Amino acid sequence: MTSGMVFAATGAVLFAMGVAGVVLLDHLMRRILAFNLMGSGAFLVLVGTAQRDGSVDPVPQAMVLTGIVVAVAATALAITLARRLYTLSGRTELSGTDDD
């Protein structure tokens, strides 16, 4: 197994764990962390595929950098919303439904 494949396989596992965390966990901060895990998994897969031929491919690395920027922005938004929700209502979890 090439090192690229190791990265890619790890990335896939991390991705799956991250998705499971976002969907199944309850505490907002944990879900945000799980989202970051998911993102890191996807990035690892990208980086892993960048090394397939032995020579380094810069395009996936550029994509990962973009992805990291996006993930940071999304995380910032999520944390801000979660903090505000906590300040307003004391809740750290989303309830079942918010409908009538």
Added chain:
Amino acid sequence: MTDPLVWLIVLPLVWASVAFLLGPSRGARLAVAGLGFQLLLALDLTRMLMTGGPRRYAVGGWGAPLGIDLFADGLSAIMLLLVQSIALLLAIYARSYFKPGAASRHFWPMMGFLVAGMNALFLAADLFNVYVTLELVGLAAVGLVAAGGEAAQLAAALRYLFATLVGSGAYLLAVALVYGTYGTVAIETLAPLIDARPPLAVWLAGALMLAGLLVKSALFPFHFWLPPAHGGAPAPVSALLSALVVKATFYLILRLWLGPFAPLAAAAVWLPSVLGCVAILWGSIMAIRTRRLKLLVAYSTVAQLGYLFLIFPLLAPDGIALQAGVLQAVAHGLAKSAMFAAAGVLIIASGRDAVEGVAGAAQHLPLTLFAFALAGVTLMGLPPSGGFLAKWLLIDAALLQGQWWLAAVVIAGGLLAAVYVFRVLRQAFLIVPENAVIAPVPRVLEWATFVLAAASVLLGLGGMEIVRLLGVGAPT
């Protein structure tokens, strides 16, 4: 230099940033001006496409695979026109809707980013660029939902955020797999590379992309985030989201399904339509049962999105199903934005978000009720609206391919829509006590609503134009 492709993306980014600095009142004027100009650009682009065929533009002069290409064909142009026209009317509406406060301060910049993201999405020519635009649209939309600042809206925004992030995360992983297999993400280059028997990684990529985009399109059973988000946000935000944002991901699924992933499509062809049928039934039933007005309209969105996904088993060279899907997307966009706008007006007037509240307000707002009725006519698929044309084409395509049950679902969906639409409309005819307290509503709100609703009905006469435009560089 004045290539409309680039300006359609750059211009909203510019005015959104400036609006952030200028504050809400000047920001609003800037937004309306910017969107007006963008609409002209979109019309210019349409004219160029009709005469010259699909257009491609390399940003900064660097072509693919390292640079970013922008690509416009008939389908992109239709979606661009839809976004600019609805956004313009909603901007005019929102200017008079928002009272000064946190919501209005954040609305204009985020609306600008949302429109910029969507324009870029419709013009994207490679898969990774699509990811970036998806995220931009998603974050802007979440921000808009949360703009009101109340706890319920924040919770709805967080739920939406998690759903949309999972969706784009899956999409990103799929892009990684595709790049790993073929070494390119350009859509045009990929199309001939993916044949009928691709490696496992590509199957996985296709499945992940479909799943991720379905989550973002709120197709049943991934619709859970939509009713609280669209039902709880301020009316112009709900209108933008229901009319436009969910259509963007539908557009992507269509592009990928008809383009690079066409050979794989046969395996999954029944999944979207079965889910679509359930969505139609489930959304309609929930809309019939709910007591809140905006929530009724939000559930209606869940149901109407089901129609869009019915076309996938019917996509065939003669293109009727594609015409049906695009017409439905456009008609629903116009009608749903009108309906949310009307709901917003009625809620301001009656002071509460309840279906019963319509009765008192309706006597004083006949134009708004009429607009709601026109929008309802489109949603029910009754003539003479754009929704009727879409319904006719959909039934025609279903019968042509012998799929009787699809035609039956479409017809049943129309009747169910009639139940919840008339739930609201009948309120307008009830006798109400004269002393009901009605808050005054700016005239602009009523007129913006009416124009949107009238457009969805007049679309019924413009079918030929849309079909002709769709034919430019048609994917099939």
Added chain:
Amino acid sequence: MSLNELLPLAVLASSLLPGLVIFTLPESSVGLRTTLNLFGAVAKLALIGVLLAGVAAGQSYVFRYAVLPGIDLVFKADALALLFVGLSAVLWLFTTLYAIGYLEGAPHRSRFFGFFSLCVTATMGIAMAGNLFTFFVFYEVLTLSTFPLVVHRGTDKALKGGTVYLAYTLAGGAVLLTGIVWLHNLLGHTEFTHGGVAGTLGMEKAASLRWIFLLLIAGLGVKAAIVPLHGWLPQAMVAPAPVSALLHAVAVVKAGAFGIVRVVYEVFGVEFAQSLDLLTPLAVAAAITILWGSGRALFQDDLKKRLAFSTVSQVSYIALGTALFGPIGTIGGLVHLVHQGIMKITLFFCAGNYAETLGIHKVSEMDSAGRRMPVTTLAFSIAALGMMGAPFTAGAVSKAWLSDGARAASMDWAILVLWASSLLNAAYFLPILWRSWSRRAPAAAWPAEHIPMQGWRETTWLLLLPPLVTAAVTIAAGILADTDFSPLAWAKLIAAREYLESAP
């Protein structure tokens, strides 16, 4: 665009444009609203006069607009269209006058007259539709524009009636749409052609065509009140009298019946329909409706409900005439479309007069109404006699042609049905006439009297004039039936073109 193309559009515009303007008028501008209404009605009549002359001379008036590839919106003012258009336009004028009088001082008049005009526009569109697609578009617009009229009063009962109405008509519309799209699938178009066009598909498609026929007739049958799809009609009586007059004489039920005529003659073709064995079931359904409607009418005490069931019965005469293979039956059905409209609208005008003037809604309250309101009761009597088929009335003419048509088509059982129906008509109309003319009124008569007697005028002019005129026309159409300007002459023209120009 030539003048010939513009005329059908002008007919539509003559009620659409005033209607849209009326929506925006405040409640108090009675004068302007009345002017717009009457201007529209008179303008429409003038345009129709031009069309009638042109079509009689052989001119064609067709307007075509491509909505989607392969699907056109087509308006064609041919002889059959003008039969319905003429009836609707003339009766619209009188119903407008009547409604102005009936709703004097009532709330939401602008809304009422706005939707009223939309309703007539939709009827014109249905009449002049040149293919099933266009027909369907205006058919559903008619549903949508009549709903606000049915629920106009805003009471719980009105809303319930409106809900039932919508449930029936929207479901019927859905069934109709299925049939139309299926047919479009098979044929590639749905154009109305003299002599029918489904025959080109041949007998291989017989099974599909039978299903399509069933779907189309079922969808149209809801509006045409064919049993058992008629349930909405008595419920819709909750509407104000001008609405009942319009719905039952002109717009909705006639639209359904007219659709059946178009489908049998110009989509399937009467000979092809005969070869598919479709005409006999249609005739049977019509016969059942005729007898059932008349039978139910006998047991209704509410006057408008009795008239509603009478409509259920009488409109199926048209369907029966259509199913009687041969030109005589055709003429009978078509001329009854006009005659029944005139007679029924008279009856509803009079029912509205009784309700508005004396506050009576039931037959049992009508003792000696004839003494208090002789003119109205005279009009009612003439129309009722016409419905029974009494000599010198329009009803007699249509019954005669229908009976002859039945004999010519070797369906002699239909003659029995017609006679039975006439007897039932007598059974439920004669008691009303007897009560109102000869029974003595109880001591405390007319407790709910709204409009007092003024000299010899028993009620307001606007309520009195329309039924008088239409009753007079009932007699005129009967006596002058053989002249060149009667509805009968026009029906003969249509039948001649239908049978002579059709493909063998």
